[in-house]
Amino acid sequence: MEETIPGTETAQIPQQRGASLLEAAVRYAEERHWDVFPGTWLEAVDGEQRCSCADPACAVPGAHPARADWAGQATGSATVARRMWQKQPTASILLPTGRAFDAIDVPETAGFLALARMERMRLTLGPVTLSPDRRMRFLVLPGAAVKVPELVRSLGWSPVTLDLTALGEGEWVAAPPTRYGTRGAVQWACPPTRTNRWLPDVEELLPPLAYACGRDR
Incomplete structure (x- = not known):
């Protein structure tokens, strides 16, 4: 079942079932050669969906690392990914x-x-x-996090004035169909396809992104 996001005709929402999380994780590793790792999940507590981390004030319930050593847990093996999500399907x-x-x-x-x-x-x-926190994450070639501050300055902006950040080593993004508590699921605004297997360099996308963030202030 697919659903279109207003403003784009290509976005998709994977079905929201435990099995679809497993299948999606395996597909990301197998088809895109992306490393994946299982994060927290949602648990029903007194009729409410709460994060497995047990923090009632969790900012991203069900959508953050479950272990401090998550970086070493991440795998690009579809077989290992399948085994991980079989242990915790949600x-x-x-x-x-x-x-x-x-x-x-x-x-x-x-x-x-x-x-x-x-x-x-x-x-x-x-x-x-x-994602349900009303943020969009544009995937680009590795190394962008180091380049972005100087690129923003070269465009005439101060990095501290724009609501634009680069996520690099030691950080992560949540992938569809991960859910953020009761706020909904992460979606693809532009889904992975054969035509976008080769990622753009940050220099190509930063000017329109910085311009849009400048207008959005």
Whole structure:
């Protein structure tokens, strides 16, 4: 079952079932050669969905690392991924950045504005996630996190004035169909396809993203 996100005709929402998390994790490792690792999950407590971390004030319930050593747990093996999610079928799917890709994190409104601008500019996009916290993460070639501050300055902005961050080594993004508590599931604003297997360099996407974030302030 698929659903279209307003403003884009290509976005998809994987079905929200425990099995689909396992299948999606295996597919990311097998088809995209992305490292994956299981994060926290949601548990029913007194009729409410709460994070398995047991923190009642968890900012991203069911969608963050469950272990301090998560970086060493991440795997690119579909076989190992399948075994991990068989142990905990409702665990969130987290993708470490700084390996196969980095990610540029921007507000949803700026992200959709940038997507429209990129389409007019005929830029080649990689996959883009849209999460229930109203953030979009644009996947780009690794190394972006180091380049972004200086690139932003070269465009005439101060890095501290824009709501734009780069996620690199030691960080992660949540992948569909991971759920954020009761707020809904992570979606693909631009899903992984054969045509976007080769990711863009951050230099290509940063100008429209910085422009959109500047307008969104």
